Amino acid sequence: MSETSYGFDTLQIHAGARPDPATGARQTPIYQSTAYVFRDADHAAALFNLQEVGYIYSRLTNPTVAVLQERIATLEGGIGAICCSSGHAAQIMALFPLMAPGRNVVVSTRLYGGTVTQMSQTIKRFGWSAKFVDFDDLDALKGAIDEDTRAIFCESIANPGGYITDLDAVSEVAQGAGLPLIVDNTSATPYLCRPIEHGATLVVHSLTKYLTGNGTVTGGCVVDSGTFDWSASDKFPSLSAPEPAYHGLKFHETFGPLAFTFHGIAIGLRDLGMTLNPQAAHYTLMGIETLSLRMERHVENAVKIAKWLEGDDRVDYVTYAGLESSPYHGRIERICPRGAGGLFTFAVKGGYDACVKLIDAVEIFSHVANLGDTRSLIIHSASTTHRQLESEQQRAAGAAPEVVRLSIGIEDADDLIADLDQALTKAVS
Structure with a gap:
């Protein structure tokens, strides 16, 4: 596409594709190929x-995946992107460089339960640690x-x-400390929120x-804003210092704003191998073509259903x-000027037992460990996705025992x- 400024609805169909x-x-x-023929030895x-830049081996680069990377980066207002095998893989890919x-990451207490486990337990195996903070308390954030x-x-x-983070305030703290801010935009999508802005x-x-x-599809993506100065301090040697695996090449010096993107492919995908397969990339490309239409309906339905639940005596x-x-x-x-998304929770009077009965009684809602489907989904987080957490952690994350999570689909509200x-x-009879 040319450099003309197109609207979101156009870009979600055309960006990256030719x-x-x-x-x-x-x-x-779907370029279902492991490797690609070189023109010659040079x-x-x-x-x-x-x-x-080109194609070597599909653990690193693939033409179908490349289109998806460009499309998501364009929709998010980033300079580049790295697609990988899952959302959890994307989080590790983002932190890896x-x-x-001995280093730590400061994280919000309001996170998906699997992410809380990943940050509080799994990353310890890399020698990393996480500090959990209520991001509404900016003094606590700065202090951490x-x-x-x-x-x-x-x-x-x-x-x-469905809590909305004050990204403006949090990014101001991050910038003041000379640190990158990583935002998981899964629940909002770039249609509702563009964190880079x-x-x-x-x-x-x-x-x-x-x-x-x-x-x-199971897949993940990291979008690079291209705005961070990785050489402003000595905190990020993977991006600013000589890389032994490439004869002393300095990623930031060589690739400038694209330093993180190139590192994510040349080091991250090369060595961690968290590759997205081309068929999954194809399905995601087709899904993104209707993203704005779906998100509008998700939001419309969520507002109507949330209002009804709020007025119900059983809630x-x-x-x-x-x-x-x-x-x-x-x-x-x-x-999120286009709406607050399609994800939220509600507390059932009757507590844990009533929640379990509710889950077993629904007919249209699907009881699955997922969100963001065209179908409406329901889950009791305390007994599933957040089960590994302590009671205090569950409540801090918004997954108390009396709470049910809804992912509102695009059916008739x-x-x-x-x-x-x-x-x-x-459930409450």
């Missing part, structure tokens, strides 16, 4: 020396940063409660959720930021309300 030069195929083909050497044994901190991490719309350095996604939108409270009663409602216009109504009757 007719296949060999066949004229209009839809991006061409191969140039590719391996990072002197030329920044961290080292020390000489070993290498990044700040949060979700734009937090899973499971609010100061984020890196944006991560689980492609598994709204971007694909149909429950067929204690609803966490949806799209409700005027939410303490985070005022952040929507600034952070009245049908979804009727399903919840009959299930609530069975």
Whole structure:
């Protein structure tokens, strides 16, 4: 595409894609190939020396995946992107060039349960650590940063409660400390929120959720803003210092704004091997073509259902930021101007046992460990996705025992309300 400024609806269909030069195929083909033929020995050497961009081996680069990377980077307003095998892989890929044994990342308490486990337990095996902070307390956030901190991490719309992070305030803290801000934008998608415009350095996604939108793909992505000065201090030697594996090449000096992107492919995918397969990339590309249409319907349905739940006597409270009663409602216009998403929780009167009965009684809602599907989904986080956490951690993450999480799909909202109504009757009777 030319450098003309196109709207989101156009870019979600066309960004990164061009007719296949060999066949004229209009839809991006699935390049199901492990390796690619070099023109000659000099061409191969140039590719391996990072002197030329091209395709070597599909663990590193693949034409179908490359289109997806360009499309997501364009929609997020980034300079480049690295697609990988899952959302959790994307989080490790984002941290990998920044961290080292003894270093820490400051993270929000409001995170998906699997991410809490990854940050509190798994990364210890790399010699890394995480400090959990309520990001509404900016003084606590500043106080948690020390000489070993290498990044700040949060979700734009937090899973499971639909809490909206004040990205402007958090990015100001990150910039003041000379640290990159990593934002998981899975629940919002770039249609509802573009974290880079609010100061984020890196944006991560689980492609598994709204971007694909149909429950067929497991994938992840890291988007590079290209705005961070990796050489401003000695904190990020992987990007600023000589790289032994490439004869002393300095990624930031050589690639400038694309330093993180090139490192993510040339080092991250090369050595960690968290590769996205081309068929999954193809499915995600097709999903993104309807992203704006789906997100509009997700939001429309979520608002209607959240309002109904808030007025029901069997419900204690609803966490949806799209409700005027939410303490985070005022952040929507600034952070998520197109709506607060389709994800939220509600507390059932009757506690844990009533939640379990509700889950077993629904008919349209699917009881699955996923979100962002066209289908409406329901789960009791305390007994599933957040089960490994202590009770205090569950409540801090918005996954208390009396709480059920909804991912509102694009079905008829009245049908979804009727399903919840009959299930609530069975749950609290």
